[in-house]
Amino acid sequence: MPGAPAAAITRTNTQAQRTPMSKSTQPAAPGCDEYDPNSLSVSEAHTRIMELAVPVDGEEQLLIREALGRVLASDVISPLDVPPYPNSAMDGYAVRSADLPADGTSTLQVIGTSWAGDPFTGEVGQSQCVRIMTGAKMANGSDTVIMQEHVEHSDDAIRIGPGHRAGQNVRHPGEDIKQGSAVLAAGTKIDPAELGVLASLGIAEVTVRRRLRVAFFSTGDELRPVGEPLRDGQIYDSNRYTLYGMLTRLDVELVDMGVIRDQREAVEAAFREAGNTADVVITSGGVSVGDADYVKETVDRIGEVGFWKIAMKPGKPLAFGKVGDAVFFGLPGNPVSVMATFCQLVAPALRHMTGQHVDTTVVIKVRCESHLKKRPGRVDFQRGRLRYDDSGELVVSSTGLQGSHVLTSMSNADCFIILPADQGDVEPGSIVDVQPFAGLI
DSSP states (O other): OOOOOOSSSSSHHHHHTTTTTOOOSSSSOOOOOOTTTTSSSSSHHHHHHHHHHOOOOEEEEEEEGTTTTTTTTTTTEEESSSEEEEEEEEEEEEEGGGOOOOOOEEEEEEEEEETTBBBOOOOOOEEEEEEETTTOBBOOOEEEEEEGGSOOOOTEEEOOSOOOOOTTTOOOTTTTTOOSEEEEOOTOBOOOHHHHHHHHHHOOOOEEEEEEEEEEEEEEETTTTTTSSSTTTEOOOOOHHHHHHHHTTTEEEEEEEEEEEEEEEHHHHHHHHHHHHHSEEEESOSSOOOOOOHHHHHHHHHHHEEOOOBBSSSOOOOOOEETEEEEEEEESSSSSHHHIIIIIIIIHHHHHHHHOOOOOOEEEEEEEEEOOOOOTTTTEEEEEEEEEEEOOEEEEEOOOOOTTOTTTTHHHHHEEEOOOOTTTOOTTOOHHHHHHHTTTT
């Protein structure tokens, strides 16, 4: 149930879901898409996952360039004001606001120049001004900058007209960051902007959370590594490559364990090794109830399975629990299901485990140009592509075939079209929820 504590993921819970594994004991609702009353909703699955996936312990001190992509372990307190002194936002002339004309013109004598890094050290008196460059320190006595395009220059004097206001084009100390303020909070991911903020404060090192250690492997006798010839009935293992790509973007420590054969002993050995060395174990394939699907069975025996079915498409057979001290995600075998479940459920959990603040992903309402087939029963994450139509309206269209085996539906897409569980077919012109891939993968 929603809001259940982490302790709800126990052997008892596992036993409760074990009975209907091979076939639901309740009849399917008419017209529904593989309706299963034992499946969790996506939102409930997310809640249970986040309760168990607690942030890991461990910190390290890094130079700020090495900290790019990492998560701050403590607040960053500003040691100074940014900017540290009043400076000009424009190339122009630093003047006293008392010399600004209400009407007519005023003539001011130019007594020097203030350069960025080499400020003017004198005092600006009555009817005087200083030539000033963008970013240069304001000259003593001046409080206003007139853009160079707004003056008439003659020898060592300028003439200015009315329409200027006191304090214009001046950046004030602490306008961006005040000394003593918490400029970056613990849990902030250090992206390029944060790197620049740290540099602007003169901070050379920061304390960050340690990297999450993630072990992952595929299961299946039909899988072959890329670069090797295929025999009859075999396919190349693509899931480890999509997982590698998505995990690399999350900046975690990777342990690629390769392809594990569909043998109980091999699957159990892989799980014991991964559970003893990693914070998270991710598998693809083997979580259904076929005769050669040993992943859920093994975790059921040596670990804990909290749930293994979700009312989402693609991605219904997703197992979640623990192996040793590691959090376990058993993803489906179909490649689109791997990516969809990773984006919706795994990635937010991994970010949370690194101590990162997990923001709600952006979902926008957009007009759909395609007819979308959908049967009620599960939340459907169809793949779409956004564009602007001739009127400038943002619209979305389907990438075509939506089978969970059609990986090109992901490579051709830039968003998920999210259709709720009770939704039927979508007609062209309907408004749909769209989740852009940006920030997801």
